[in-house]
Amino acid sequence: MNHKLELRNVIKTFNSEEGEIKALEDINLNVKPNEFLCIIGPSGCGKTTLLRLIAGLDLPSSGEIILDGKEVKGPSPDRGMVFQEFSLFPWRTVIKNVTLGLKIRGINENEQYRIANEYIELVGLKGFENCYPYELSGGMKQRVAIARALAMDPSILLMDEPFGSVDAQTRNVLQEELLGIWKRTKKTVLFVTHSVDEAVYLADRVAVMSTRPGRIVECMDIDIARPRKRTSVEANEIREMLLMRLGSEYQKIR
Amino acid sequence: MKRNNWLSLLEGKYRVEIISLCVIIVIWGLLADFVVKELYKLPGPISVFYAFYKVREVIPLDIAVSLLHFSMGLAAGAVVGITIGGLMGWFRVIDRAIDPLIEIVRAIPPIAWIPFAIMWLKLTHYSAGFIVFLGAVFPILVNTYAGFRGVDKVYIDAAKVLGCDKGKDLIKYVAIPHSIPYTAAGTRIAIGIGWMCVVAAEMLGASNAGLGYRLWSRFYLLHMMDRLVAYMIIIGLIALIMDRIFRYFVEGKILKWKKGTVAV
Ligand SMILES: Nc1ncnc2c1ncn2[C@@H]1O[C@H](COP(=O)(O)OP(=O)(O)O)[C@@H](O)[C@H]1O
Ligand SMILES: [Mg+2]
Numbered sequence: 064m065n066h067k068l069e070l071r072n073v074i075k076t077f078n079s080e081e082g083e084i085k086a087l088e089d090i091n092l093n094v095k096p097n098e099f100l101c102i103i104g105p106s107g108c109g110k111t112t113l114l115r116l117i118a119g120l121d122l123p124s125s126g127e128i129i130l131d132g133k134e135v136k137g138p139s140p141d142r143g144m145v146f147q148e149f150s151l152f153p154w155r156t157v158i159k160n161v162t163l164g165l166k167i168r169g170i171n172e173n174e175q176y177r178i179a180n181e182y183i184e185l186v187g188l189k190g191f192e193n194c195y196p197y198e199l200s201g202g203m204k205q206r207v208a209i210a211r212a213l214a215m216d217p218s219i220l221l222m223d224e225p226f227g228s229v230d231a232q233t234r235n236v237l238q239e240e241l242l243g244i245w246k247r248t249k250k251t252v253l254f255v256t257h258s259v260d261e262a263v264y265l266a267d268r269v270a271v272m273s274t275r276p277g278r279i280v281e282c283m284d285i286d287i288a289r290p291r292k293r294t295s296v297e298a299n300e301i302r303e304m305l306l307m308r309l310g311s312e313y314q315k316i317r
Numbered sequence: 318m319k320r321n322n323w324l325s326l327l328e329g330k331y332r333v334e335i336i337s338l339c340v341i342i343v344i345w346g347l348l349a350d351f352v353v354k355e356l357y358k359l360p361g362p363i364s365v366f367y368a369f370y371k372v373r374e375v376i377p378l379d380i381a382v383s384l385l386h387f388s389m390g391l392a393a394g395a396v397v398g399i400t401i402g403g404l405m406g407w408f409r410v411i412d413r414a415i416d417p418l419i420e421i422v423r424a425i426p427p428i429a430w431i432p433f434a435i436m437w438l439k440l441t442h443y444s445a446g447f448i449v450f451l452g453a454v455f456p457i458l459v460n461t462y463a464g465f466r467g468v469d470k471v472y473i474d475a476a477k478v479l480g481c482d483k484g485k486d487l488i489k490y491v492a493i494p495h496s497i498p499y500t501a502a503g504t505r506i507a508i509g510i511g512w513m514c515v516v517a518a519e520m521l522g523a524s525n526a527g528l529g530y531r532l533w534s535r536f537y538l539l540h541m542m543d544r545l546v547a548y549m550i551i552i553g554l555i556a557l558i559m560d561r562i563f564r565y566f567v568e569g570k571i572l573k574w575k576k577g578t579v580a581v
Contacts, residue, residue, distance in 0.1 A: 115474075118474075118478055120474050120477060120478070137482065138474075138477040138478050138482065139478075139480070139482075140478065140479060140480045142478065144474075144475075144478045146471055146474065146475065148471045149471075150471045150472065150474070150475040151475075152472060152475070152476075152490075152494070153574055153575065154494040154495070154497070154574045154575075155494075155574075156574075163476075163479055163490060164479035164480050167479060167486060168480055195573065195574040196574075197574065197575075211479070212478075215479065215480070
């Protein structure tokens with residue numbers, strides 16, 4: 064089997080003042096090339112922790128994370144990440160945010176700008192190249208963050224509730240655009256969300272996580288033909304199943 | 318037509334400010350002439366205006382000398398403050414190692430160093446410059462420290478994911494740009510304190526030239542209070558102008574990405 068990404072028995076515990084916190088317990092997960100995988104779970108269940116481990120920003124307490132056959136040992140531009148919080152550098156303009164990674168990679172300046180412009184156009188922000196982040200709306204900031212990640216041509220795109228803090232209308236538009244980008248760039252996408260609607264609209268497959276310590280309790284294929292309709296009968300059925308599965312997780316919190 | 322031009326001042330944008338200033342000068346004059354009536358205690362506006370004229374020849378040189386002392390101290394303060402503040406903000410060990418020393422030295426008013434400045438550096442320009450340095454370095458250091466220390470973790474993570482794996486890159490692309498507004502705010506405070514230090518150092522014997530020196534040794538000791546007031550006004554105006562220039566330059570040019578947040 065050739066997997067894009069493989070997580071084997073990944074465990075993560077944090078040492079805090081109140082003692083050990085077990086954030087992730089025995090995560091096993093395989094992601095296929097070009098797959099759009101959503102990870103869904105109640106807040107605090109370890110979704111961010113899991114993405115950070117894959118990004119290499121933290122190391123697992125035990126277990127292995129293997130991307131393209133190599134074990135993840137630290138952060139690298141072959142894993143693009145869009146963060147839950149706004150993460151654009153406020154002191155750099157839109158275009159300079161996108162070129163930074165290319166610059167560090169040592170690409171010459173003309174090429175940096177050519178690539179950056181291409182991705183800025185891809186996320187629909189042509190004309191905003193020289194704006195500073197404070198001049199952009201929340202949705203626009205996340206689009207730039209997506210462009211910044213994609214410009215590095217990563218092997219996998221990690222997205223941590225990227226549309227969590229934009230309004231519902233913008234959110235729908237962004238989801239649609241993300242699918243368009245995914246189709247065109249053929250990236251593998253790992254998308255964290257706590258919204259069932261979002262997962263059902265976007266994903267090829269949904270992994271449901273339990274409350275802390277986070278485990279993957281179920282993987283569900285979403286066999287709905289694309290382009291999808293948010294209100295279709297099949298979507299409703301899957302949504303209901305996911306909600307029930309998640310509901311039993313929320314029950315445990317109370 | 319001439320008359321009209323004069324009157325138009327009273328209709329312009331700054332009419333309230335101009336009228337207020339005129340009223341203050343009139344009150345000052347009345348106080349000096351009819352209440353205090355002693356030139357040594359309160360010279361009136363007219364004698365002060367005349368004093369400007371009497372000392373017009375030495376003003377440029379005194380300003381130049383004081384600005385020299387000031388810029389030497391401020392430049393040294395900026396270099397040392399930014400370097401040490403940045404290092405302390407970035408490396409926890411360095412912070413812990415020199416923080417106690419910094420806290421103690423910072424608590425001593427710079428003016429208390431004047432005797433040592435004279436002992437060590439004699440009556441050179443370095444002597445007053447050293448006092449300015451002591452006044453300027455700490456606000457810059459402390460603010461730069463806060464700028465480095467306070468970098469939001471998400472920016473560090475974002476930079477790491479983009480390939481900044483070396484500390485050098487993180488400092489260059491994240492910590493330094495993040496700390497610039499802080500350092501700018503610190504520098505603005507340093508300009509104010511540094512200017513006070515110039516005048517004090519020159520007055521208290523760390524120099525035999527400059528605005529402070531002349532104010533004390535040539536005017537006060539000879540009780541030429543009208544000239545003294547003229548110099549006080551010059552000192553105040555220079556501080557005001559420096560602050561305005563700095564704000565214009567920094568807020569308008571360097572910190573376009575952070576509109577209107579540097580005012581301290
Ligand atoms: N650096 C850390 N130190 C200690 N505990 C942490 C740390 N990061 C996360 N946690 C804990 O791990 C759990 C999972 O957090 P997180 O992954 O952010 O959840 P989610 O993203 O699903 O909301 C939380 O209980 C959180 O308090
Ligand atoms: Mg999270």
